[in-house]
Amino acid sequence: MKQTIHLLIVWGLIALLLGGCWDRTELNELGIAIGIGVDMEGDQYEVTAQVVIPSAVASKSSPSAGSPVVTYQATAPTIHEAIQKMTDTSPRSIYLSHIRMLILGEEYAKKGISDVIEALMREPFTRSDFYIAIAKKSKASTILKIPTPLEKLPANKMFASLDTLTKTWAPATKVTMDQLLSDLANPDIQSTLPALEAVGDTEASNEKGIDDTKSISPGTILRFSGIGVLKKDRLLGWINEQDSKGFNYIRDEVDSTMGHIDCQGGGNIALLTLNSDTQKKVIVRDGEPVISISVTNDSTVREVNCQHMKLSSMADIKEIEAASNEKIVEIMKHSVETVRRDFEADIFGFGQLIHQSKPGLWKRLKEEKENPFMDLQIEYKAKTKIKKIGSLFESFQKQMKE
Structure with missing residues (x-):
């Protein structure tokens, strides 16, 4: 009898642990946010959510189904209050598990961004694999209201553009929540975030809405242009595309x-x-x-506009490789010089590298110098190897002129 009672108690306790659906929310009760923007309105947070309209993105929906997303906006003393407050206008509660982009307004970023990072990291339903960018010369709310062609969902377009851009062109950098949090907590490196800029008439694009994307040349486009330099958690300013490429070479990105x-x-x-x-x-x-930086590149010739150059000549190939080496070194040097002159912030991780490999030396440097990065000696090397010269062996333009 006692054994039966004990079994019932055990099974009863197990049944309590299996009640996993006590706080469930049905899918049709959620507003799935794919983009979040944060600005400051006075001393309060102005939060904008870009929310998917399921019926407009369904596979059988017609091209004239309307905008695939809607934005909701609210202002409150804290970020999560603002998100909850959006239910004033949204028929569904805002769900944060599928965020693709976090956009921070430029003016907000200048005041410090650590509060929004902590707020989103504390949210149990938020994943940390989304990208973060700063709205250059704009508010985050403006960026999130701009419709985009090719990709129905603007936040997905931003995510895909940044992903493709960093893989094929390298004038910007992609930063996830985990990476940013790690950099902010590390005193030996300063953080960076990609700059996202709206080019065109944003007001007209907002008025036209989805109709603006039906034009061959949309009135406003979103582009990633350079990198924002932060000191601790505050935006100091921007470096251009060329210096951003130098930064990416140094960071092996x-x-x-x-x-x-x-x-x-x-x-x-x-x-x-x-x-x-x-x-x-x-x-x-x-x-x-002394920081030694060595870049190794495998390259291919894509275009030749030099009439004297013969790609069949090994000497000319070596000349191309040497010129490429010079160019890469020049790009890296200029990037470091620009950051030293304009920001005095070690975004390259040189201090972190010394700390990891020579901790005693780094400790002495920190005691002797306020900012060791400023006069740190750096040596640059580059080695380019031309692997291919394309489908043409020699340029036919030379034969035309002859």
Whole structure:
């Protein structure tokens, strides 16, 4: 009898643990947010949510079904209050598990972004694999209201554009919540975020809505243009596309990119980087650290506008490789010089590298210098290997002129 009672108690306790659906919410009760924007309105947070309209993105929906997304906006003393407050206008509660983009307004980013990072990390339903960007010269709410062609969902378009851009062109960088949180918590490196800019008449695009994407040339387009430099959690300013590419070379974040070299007799040659690898190490010379940066590139010739260049000549191929090496070193040097001059912020992780490989030396440097990054000696090397020269062996333009 006692054994039966014990079994009933055990099974009763197990039954309590299996009640996993006590807080369930049906799918048709949720507003699935794919983009979140944060701005400041006075001393309060202005939060914008880009929410999917399921009926407009269904596979059988007609092209004239209307906008596939709607934006809701609310202002409150805290971020989560603002999100909850959106139910004033939204018939569904805002669900954050499928966020693709977090957009931060420029003015908000200048005041510090750590509060929104902490707020979203505390949210149990939010994943950390979305990308974060700063709205350059704009508010986040403006960016999230701009319709986009090709991709029905604007936040998905931003996510895909940044993903493709970093893999094929490298003038920006993609940053997830985990990476940003790690950088903000690390005193030996300063954070960066990609700049997202609205180019065109944003007001007209907002008025036209989805109709603006039906034009061959939309009134407003969204583009990632350079990188925002942060010190601690505050935006200091921007570096342009060329310096951003130098930053990506140093951080070993270039997968593939396109560039050109100038020819001595005029003209230029376009080179496609097939893959790139950057190695960094610390060398101690006379008791002082020296950062050695070595970039190895495999490239292919994509365009030849130099009449004197013969791709059948090994000497000319070596000349192209040497010119490419010079160009890569120049790009990296200019990026470091720009950041030193304008921001005095180590976004490249040199301090972190010294700390990891030579902790005693880094401790001494920190005690002796307020900002060791400013006069740190850096040596640059690049090695380009031309793997292919394209479908044509020699340029037919030379034969035309002859």
